[in-house]
Amino acid sequence: xxxxxxxxxxxxxxxxxAPGAPEEDPTGGFTLGGWTANYWDETMGQFMDGIFxxxxxxxxxxxxxxxxxxxxxxxxxxxxIGKAFSAATKYVATTSKEPFTWENTIALRGDVAAEIAGLKxxxxxxxxxxxxxxxxxxxxxxxxxxELRLLTFPVILGPGKRLFGDGAKPExxxxxxxxxxxxxxxMSVYKRAGEVKPGSFAIAEPSHAELARRARxxxxx
Numbered sequence: 068x069x070x071x072x073x074x075x076x077x078x079x080x081x082x083x084x085a086p087g088a089p090e091e092d093p094t095g096g097f098t099l100g101g102w103t104a105n106y107w108d109e110t111m112g113q114f115m116d117g118i119f120x121x122x123x124x125x126x127x128x129x130x131x132x133x134x135x136x137x138x139x140x141x142x143x144x145x146x147x148i149g150k151a152f153s154a155a156t157k158y159v160a161t162t163s164k165e166p167f168t169w170e171n172t173i174a175l176r177g178d179v180a181a182e183i184a185g186l187k188x189x190x191x192x193x194x195x196x197x198x199x200x201x202x203x204x205x206x207x208x209x210x211x212x213x214e215l216r217l218l219t220f221p222v223i224l225g226p227g228k229r230l231f232g233d234g235a236k237p238e239x240x241x242x243x244x245x246x247x248x249x250x251x252x253x254m255s256v257y258k259r260a261g262e263v264k265p266g267s268f269a270i271a272e273p274s275h276a277e278l279a280r281r282a283r284x285x286x287x288x
Contacts, residue, residue, distance in 0.1 A: 069186065071126070071211055072215075072216060074217075075196075079219060081231060106250040108249045125194075127197065128198070129161040140153055155171065160179045160199075161176060207235040208234035213258065214257065218254050221250075238263065240259065241257060241258050
């Protein structure tokens with residue numbers, strides 16, 4: 068069995084669209100692309116390195132794949148992330164018939180959720196999503212994510228593609244790691260913790276048995 072890990076950059080109000088550059092994803096009139104650029108520090112670099120320490124296979128939407136394929140193969144052999152990304156198997160959710168240009172890439176077409184569920188049942192390295200906001204909505208709707216690794220930036224972006232959309236299923240999470248960068252970015256790791264268990268802060272009305280007990284004590288006192 069393989070674990071599916073979703074790593075994402077999110078704003079304080081939950082937007083994950085175009086974190087890296089202004090031209091990355093302007094769909095919907097989004098004008099704030101590149102909103103993570105001014106927050107990077109050594110602590111964040113260490114957190115990101117930790118995401119890629121263990122063997123992994125990338126699980127990407129087509130748009131994120133195209134962004135990665137235009138960048139990571141060309142960063143040079145001494146860049147550890149570029150080298151790891153090129154060597155990793157890349158599963159890409161797509162409806163396009165256009166051929167892939169990056170080595171070790173496999174298309175997921177048709178019922179993507181079912182195909183990913185099948186991949187999780189296989190032996191192999193963990194599946195790791197990066198970006199891919201549309202694909203993440205599918206994963207959340209089908210309850211396929213085992214772990215979330217989030218970098219939450221101290222910015223409010225307003226309208227934009229969000230990590231948790233309307234299709235996300237209710238679920239409890241357990242915080243298993245947490246740190247803060249010098250620039251105020253909160254880095255958190257969550258794993259699944261079962262169903263949400265609602266409670267109440269309302270003062271409960273005493274039961275008939277309790278009312279009877281109080282009345283008896285009053286009489287006897």
